[in-house]
Amino acid sequence: MNINSKLLLLFGYLLLNFSAVAQTNADRYPIIPLPQTLIAKKGEFVINASTKIVLNNKDEQLKKAVDFLVGLVKNSTGYQLELGGNVPKNALVFTLDPGMKNEEEYRISISKSIVDVRAKTAAGIFRAVQTLRQLLPPQIEEKQQVSSVKWSIPCAVIQDVPRFDYRGVHLDVCRHTFPVEFIKKYIDLLALFKFNTFHWHLTDDQGWRIEIKKYPKLTSMGSWRKETAVGKTTTGTPIMDRKYDCNTYEGFYTQEEVKEIVKYAQDRFINVIPEIEMPGHALAALTAYPELGCTQGPYEVATRWGVFNDVFCPRDTTFKFLENVLTEVMDLFPSKYIHIGGDECPKLRWKNCYHCQTLIKEKGLKDEHELQSYFIQRMEKFINSKGRRIIGWDEILEGGLAPDATVMSWRGIEGGIAAAKQHHDVIMTPGGFCYLDHYQSKSENEPLAIGGFIPVEKVYSYDPVPDSLTPEEANYIKGAQANLWTEYITTPEHAEYMVFPRAIALAEVVWSSKNKKNYNDFLARFKKQALRLDELKVNYAKHILSGDK
Incomplete structure (x- = not known):
């Protein structure tokens, strides 16, 4: 045997050995997202009735x-883990360590006698808790006591820190609304996989979903539509071909329910960003208060999907209305970010509106695009005056970007690149990778979706930092987000099916190091965590478990 043959055999042996080790690690340490470093150790820590x-x-x-x-x-084992002093063994020890740099960084050292957890902040401790949770048997998720399970955590040293500070998932409750209990479950699942942001889309053409006490007609009139389009009846469908279900659709969240959800998220170290759409996607608000539109109405809450010409008219009365609405919103949501939409705002009404054309001349604006920029900047000044910042979809770049705005890039990555080059913070959420309302399988049994094809592997392949940015510009990419628009998603079960496991793939994209990503290893770990999703009764898409496309 010559030297080259020996080298090939050695290489093959090492490759097989590496694969076996990787598979073993995936079985024993099925953590998602993948930690920055994990040193496997022999043995396990066992939780029992005397653990402190x-x-x-x-x-x-x-x-x-x-x-x-x-x-x-307590729920699953019946053990009450009581507080102890300087317990030398059989204890989980938690320490806030100011020496760590990142707010969510953590370190876990697991031996047979002690689980030592350290982080700079409580948020970091909570992320570490999710890692321990994923290392425990999936029956830990049970709400009632389970017998015949060994509650063990494999020994290891884990050092971890997120790649991006912003890690989000969105939910549209305007096209279809969802119960409070489901939104809590949604937040629970985000917490499990270390997301830190829930983007809650609350107002649109098809319904206004948040109670505003100063403007009660927003919910008495704007939260219901007389019927809903059936099937693919979007903007381009001929009127005579559209079909409707003839059923009234309604629903909104009271301020007490909003407070309950925000508190629930806070307890899981998740920030809730509310979205109040402006100046477009405003039909529900205009139906309630027609004086806010250019034509003064009458208007009707949209019964089909698409983009509509009737938008907010930039009058002082409109700005006052929006300021009052946002004042109540900011009282409910402590988030430093308030999402103001800014997308898909047709300019037809503004072009034909005497007031808008006069305002363009008075302000020395070039056109209706600069009028939209004026609109957004005026709202930004108000939001900034309350100590908050705005996020908008990438259309807010048109006509000039508001000074302190964060851009959410959804029409591809170009908007994010442009904003980063202007030194504005960016959240990447391009439709081709992050829109979970698209089909995820080519199976003929897939439920109706808006279109497109984004399988789990494509989500996993995404990198939020475009190659065309310099290192300095890349610093403005703050993270990424998965979006779920619900035109064709009518139930919690359908929503879960569309989001999971694709959002779990994105969780690894935004947390783990780019050079550590490995799709096959991710799948191996997901197969273990799928057992946990089963315990949590999540209706996730299972086709990747069997290798189906």
């Missing part, structure tokens, strides 16, 4: 993060 919790800092947020784990363990 040690908190090395007096901090309410730290206690909240750890209480999440205590609750999980």
